[in-house]
Amino acid sequence: MKFIEKKIQNLRKKLHHWEYLYYIKNASEVSDEKYDAILAELHQLEKIYPHLITENSPTQCIGGVLQDNFKKINHKIPMLSLNSIIKSHQLLSFDRRVKIKLDDHHIIPYCCELKIDGVAVSLLYKNGKLVCAATRGDGKIGEDVTENVRTIYSVPMYLKIDVNNHDKIPYLLEIRGEIFISKLCFLQLNEITVREGNRPFSNSRNAASGSLRQLDPAITAKRPLSFYCYGVSDYFGKKELPDSHWERLQLCKNWGLPISNHISLVNGIDKVLAYYSYIERIRASLEFNIDGIVVKINSCKYQNKLGCGSKAPNWAVSYKFPAEIRSTKVDNVIFQVGRTGIITPIAYLEPIMISDVIIRKVSIHNINEVKRLGLMVGDTVRIQRSGDVIPKILEVVLSKRTDRVKAIKFPHFCPICGSLIATQYRQSILRCTAGLSCLAQRKAALEHFSSRKAMNIYGMGNRIIDQLVNKNLVSTPVDFFNLNENKLLCLEGFGAEHAKRLLWAIENSKKITLARFIYALGIRGVGETVANNLAVVYKTIENLVTADLRSLSDLKYIGPIVANNIYHFFRNPDNLKNIQDLIDPSIGIQLSVII
Ligand code: IVH
Numbered sequence: 001m002k003f004i005e006k007k008i009q010n011l012r013k014k015l016h017h018w019e020y021l022y023y024i025k026n027a028s029e030v031s032d033e034k035y036d037a038i039l040a041e042l043h044q045l046e047k048i049y050p051h052l053i054t055e056n057s058p059t060q061c062i063g064g065v066l067q068d069n070f071k072k073i074n075h076k077i078p079m080l081s082l083n084s085i086i087k088s089h090q091l092l093s094f095d096r097r098v099k100i101k102l103d104d105h106h107i108i109p110y111c112c113e114l115k116i117d118g119v120a121v122s123l124l125y126k127n128g129k130l131v132c133a134a135t136r137g138d139g140k141i142g143e144d145v146t147e148n149v150r151t152i153y154s155v156p157m158y159l160k161i162d163v164n165n166h167d168k169i170p171y172l173l174e175i176r177g178e179i180f181i182s183k184l185c186f187l188q189l190n191e192i193t194v195r196e197g198n199r200p201f202s203n204s205r206n207a208a209s210g211s212l213r214q215l216d217p218a219i220t221a222k223r224p225l226s227f228y229c230y231g232v233s234d235y236f237g238k239k240e241l242p243d244s245h246w247e248r249l250q251l252c253k254n255w256g257l258p259i260s261n262h263i264s265l266v267n268g269i270d271k272v273l274a275y276y277s278y279i280e281r282i283r284a285s286l287e288f289n290i291d292g293i294v295v296k297i298n299s300c301k302y303q304n305k306l307g308c309g310s311k312a313p314n315w316a317v318s319y320k321f322p323a324e325i326r327s328t329k330v331d332n333v334i335f336q337v338g339r340t341g342i343i344t345p346i347a348y349l350e351p352i353m354i355s356d357v358i359i360r361k362v363s364i365h366n367i368n369e370v371k372r373l374g375l376m377v378g379d380t381v382r383i384q385r386s387g388d389v390i391p392k393i394l395e396v397v398l399s400k401r402t403d404r405v406k407a408i409k410f411p412h413f414c415p416i417c418g419s420l421i422a423t424q425y426r427q428s429i430l431r432c433t434a435g436l437s438c439l440a441q442r443k444a445a446l447e448h449f450s451s452r453k454a455m456n457i458y459g460m461g462n463r464i465i466d467q468l469v470n471k472n473l474v475s476t477p478v479d480f481f482n483l484n485e486n487k488l489l490c491l492e493g494f495g496a497e498h499a500k501r502l503l504w505a506i507e508n509s510k511k512i513t514l515a516r517f518i519y520a521l522g523i524r525g526v527g528e529t530v531a532n533n534l535a536v537v538y539k540t541i542e543n544l545v546t547a548d549l550r551s552l553s554d555l556k557y558i559g560p561i562v563a564n565n566i567y568h569f570f571r572n573p574d575n576l577k578n579i580q581d582l583i584d585p586s587i588g589i590q591l592s593v594i595i
Contacts, residue, residue: 004045008052011042015058031323036084059311069215070143073134077233079122079176080139081311082115082294082318088273091295094317095269101314102302107268109298111246112275113230114262115318117289118180118208121149122233128159128169128255135212139311148212151221152179160256170237175252177229181208182287185224203357204289226288229257245298262286265298276319283321292320325384327397328352333364333377333408335415335430337440339448340524343411343421343430345370347381347393354385362391367410368428374398378405416440436574443469445522449477453528454520455512458505467491477520478581480506481589514541514591521579523569525562533557534566539593541583545570 015038018030039058046053053059085091099105122142124132133149134142149155159169181189186204189211193200201207211223232248235241241248246265253259264275272295279293296316297303303315332348345364352359362383364370373396375381380400385391412421414432416439422431436442446465450457457480468474473487483506488499512520518541519531526534537555538544547570552563569575582589 004049005052008042008045008049011038011045012057014038015042036086036320070135070145070213072137073122073132073142073144075122075134075137075140075142077174078139078308079120079136079142080308080313082316083312084292084318084320086320086322088276091272091276091317091319092269094295095272098297098302098306098315101306104302108302109244109265109267110269110272111244111249111296111298112264112266112272113294113296114260114279114286114290115292115294115320116178116180116228116260117203117205117291118178119205119212121145121177121179121212121227123149123155123175123177123229124234125159125170125173125175127171128161130155130157143213145212147217148214148220149179151217152225152227154227154258156256158256160254168238169255170235172234172236173232173255174234175229175257176231176233177227177257179208179212179225179227180204180288181211181224182226183289184287186289189224227258228260230259230294241300243300245296245300245303248300272319280321290321292318294318323384324355325382325394326352326354327380327382327400328359330375330377330379330381333370333375335411337414337416337432337438337444339441339444339522341414341432341435341438341441343414343432345408347375349381349383352383354383354391357385359383359385359391362393364393366425366428367430368426370408370410376401376405376407378402414438414440439469442475446474446477446480448522449520450480450509451520454516455509456516457502457509459502460505464491464502476578476581478578478584478587481510481582481587510587510589512589512591514539514593517541517582517589517591518544521569521575524565525558526566530558530562535593541579541591545576545579 015035018035042057043059046057046059085094095108098108102108120136122134122136123130124134130150131146132144133146133155135145136142150157159173161169181204183204186201186207189207190200201210207223208225211220211225214220214223229249229252231245232241232252241251244265246263249259249263262279266272266275276293279290283290294316295318297306303313306314308314329350330347331350333345334348335343336346337343345367346361347364348361349359364373364375373381373393375393375396378401380397382394382397383391384394411430413419414421414434417432417434417437419432419434419438422433423429424431432438432441434441436445443462443465446469447462449455450460450465460480465474468479468483468491471490473483473490474480483503485496485499485503488494488502489496513535515528515532515535518534519526519528533555534544538547544566547567549563549567552558552566553560555563558566581587583591
């Protein structure tokens, strides 16, 4: 039983972490499929062990934590999520289930829609005027983004009078829809973002979300956001709304609200399957990214009868597309040295577009994986990528192997500094033994130090660090804080404006939590969570530096290996000097304990 409890806790922890990344950081480290699979596993366990269900389990509440910057809006009608399916047999079971629950064994009319990859919003119109726009937030409380939404061209400020049907606009109309960025605008936005020295958005959903949640509406106004309405959540008007969801959407269209022209009303689940295949075929030619279709029971009377769970309605599902797989050729395999000296084989590919991203290289993790794949340079390989997920090689297409392929030679010395390589884990992991005297490790350590989750020096990307190290302007972290305009102007493509912005970002990074500072040091095995815990326990960097092995080993949440790593990290004179330099009052770093 203890084992099950632990397993459930672990699943919840993972899901909460991903939700935090998704809703707060506008980032994601797993595919939707992976997220859905873990959520389904949790659902399954909670079904068998219902007494272990807790109120804050991700199965009971929709993910999402709120940022404090926006005024909060209570959603009178909760903004729910959708249950996802990925296989056609799951769609058939959905159809069977609803028929049983409705006690109607006739063919069911479904409204099929695109599942646009953007941000959900709720728009409230009173007497035809847009009075409030809110994000989903946690489903019950969202953020007031009215001013920002007002800048979106496709969102009408006033509803149009519908001459065909209703002669009057409704007293109250609340609609739900998706704010998104088209594929083309996303590429253009990222070009500008990079040109201005900022980090590009990893996908169009993050770009839409980041643009919508700008504190300054003038910035949102400059972003190419679009909107489609996909449902009516509340209505009060002279005439009753039609029972058909599809007809309701047509009414919205007549009121001037944009709806997608790929919405289709079909009879029966076979037609839904046909719609899915059609959309899958035309997906690449759509102007915006979608990750599947949404299938809704068309009758609102039936929708009400089926009702909703706490997380998702019982009358709709999202039928997601599988991860995209494409073939391409491996041009070369090089061995890349990472921050901790681990040497990873990287396959350089003939560039290929998968899920709207150009893939030029993939990591092969370790040499055992190269052996397992039986990969040779010049091979054709099948690459899989879905959504935000890191692409991977699935297999070598042996039927396409020519006699021009070349064997991959595993290195015996570090490809960057020439030091001896040590092997670990039954020879599968190669590691350069030179530590920070290896240029690759030094650059990677500096990248880690300045990265978003660490010191968060905004705009300090790997290309800049590369140049700073090559030009001997930076070799240890403290050197970042001794940069000045003159030094930065030596860098390629740097003007005064860019230099000023970067110096400002460096200055800004000095007010930092102790947890982030500890994480930034790059101690092996000390990720964000362990760094947070260390900050809570030791409270000052001095206490942590002087902690003895016994005290570190006694900590509940770290194992003996990490405890040992931490202890020895602070016994290394180079590391101690780095820390001393960084916390010297002349630098001005202020560490706070709050995490
Ligand atoms: S209906 C109660 N329809 O998907 C029904 N959602 O996983 C709730 N989405 O946050 C949603 N396209 O933002 C619906 N045609 C569509 C959609 C759609 C995209 C998003 C929506 C929601 C998420 C649910």
